[in-house]
Each structure stands twice: as C-alpha cells, then as structure tokens.
Amino acid sequence: xxxxxxxxxxxxxxxxxxxxxxxxxxxxxxxxxxxxxxxxxxxxxxxxxxxxxxxxxxxxxxxxxxxxxxxxxxxxxxxxxxxxxxxxxxxxxxxxxxxxxxxxxxxxxx
Numbered sequence: 001x002x003x004x005x006x007x008x009x010x011x012x013x014x015x016x017x018x019x020x021x022x023x024x025x026x027x028x029x030x031x032x033x034x035x036x037x038x039x040x041x042x043x044x045x046x047x048x049x050x051x052x053x054x055x056x057x058x059x060x061x062x063x064x065x066x067x068x069x070x071x072x073x074x075x076x077x078x079x080x081x082x083x084x085x086x087x088x089x090x091x092x093x094x095x096x097x098x099x100x101x102x103x104x105x106x107x108x109x110x
Contacts, residue, residue, distance in 0.1 A: 009035070013047045059107030066100030069093050 009030070016026045023044060030040045076089035 009033070010043060010047065013043050014050070017047060017051060055107050059104040062100050062104030062107060064104075066097040066102075066104060069097030069100065073097060 013026060013030065016029065021029075026044060027040055030043070031037070035043075070093070073089050073093035076093070080089070
C-alpha cells in the first residue's frame with residue numbers, strides 16, 4: 001500500500017512541475033496532503049533530477065540527429081561534381097542540422 005502511495009505522490013509532483021507550478025507551491029501542496037518536510041524535499045529533488053535527465057536525453061538525441069545531418073550534407077557536397085547540384089545538400093541539410101544541434105543544446109542547458 002505504501003508503494004502505491006509513494007508512486008501516486010511522485011506522479012502528482014511530476015504533474016505539478018509539468019503544469020508550471022514553482023517549487024514552493026508544490027511543497028505547500030504536498031504539505032497539505034500530510035507529508036513530512038524531509039520526505040517532500042526528497043521527492044522534489046528526485047523529480048527535478050528525473051525531469052533534467054529526460055531533457056538531457058532529448059537534447060543529446062537532437063544533437064546526434066543534427067550531427068548526422070551535417071555529416072550527410074558534407075558527404076553529399078564533397079561527392080558531387082558541381083556546386084549547383086549539391087547546393088540543396090550544402091545549404092539545406094546543413095541549416096537543418098545546425099538548427100537541430102542548437103535545439104538540443106537549448107534542451108540541455110535550459
């Protein structure tokens with residue numbers, strides 16, 4: 001029974017973070033539910049770590065996809081006979097790749 005209570009409390013905390021509630025407000029909501037202050041702090045810290053880990057994973061995936069596109073652009077450009085045939089690869093894929101890398105960095109750093 002206690003495991004179910006902990007799981008639902010963790011889910012509630014993650015939902016409150018997803019809705020944009022500040023940490024102090026979440027602490028107050030959990031305190032109203034009768035939880036101890038030490039337990040509240042531990043739950044919030046773990047939820048923040050989980051949220052940051054998810055953002056880092058997404059960011060690294062975006063950076064990897066952007067790097068693959070940039071490398072593909074390089075290969076298409078270097079193997080073509082003329083610049084006019086590969087301009088879509090040079091400018092288009094490189095631009096998309098750089099935007100994906102920057103989006104990934106934003107996910108990681110913010």
